[in-house]
Amino acid sequence: MEEELAVLGIFFAPALVIITLLVVQLKSRKLANETLRHMVDAGQSPDPELMTALMRNASDAVQDRRRAILLLMFALAIAGFALSVGKTDFIGIAIFPLTIGIGYLLTAKFAARALPPS
Numbered sequence: 001m002e003e004e005l006a007v008l009g010i011f012f013a014p015a016l017v018i019i020t021l022l023v024v025q026l027k028s029r030k031l032a033n034e035t036l037r038h039m040v041d042a043g044q045s046p047d048p049e050l051m052t053a054l055m056r057n058a059s060d061a062v063q064d065r066r067r068a069i070l071l072l073m074f075a076l077a078i079a080g081f082a083l084s085v086g087k088t089d090f091i092g093i094a095i096f097p098l099t100i101g102i103g104y105l106l107t108a109k110f111a112a113r114a115l116p117p118s
Contacts, residue, residue, distance in 0.1 A: 006085065010078060010093060017074070064108035071101030 039046055075098035082090035 003087075006081075010081070010090065014074065014097065017070070061108040061111040064104045064111065068101045068104035068108065071097040071104065075101060 036046060036050075075094040075096075078094040078097070079091050082088060082094070
């Protein structure tokens, strides 16, 4: 029974983390849109710089690096848990967040190179 709970925890923890991140991102965008709406209702015209900052793509290099670090730490946590429990079979599960984290690191590196110097 305890092993089944551990396996369920390993599979549901990433889903919980992803759902939490999506909810936070949604609330952030909603707050930015409400702020912009209040500015327009008050008769103020928004700055072009403000508009570009609000409309900027959410997957810029900084956020990609943050996601990569979270996924790499999650992979290390899974591997550490597997080693502490003595179930080395679970180390294979850590490969999934590890490879996704490495992909985010590469994406962040390529995105940083593609940006023009400011």
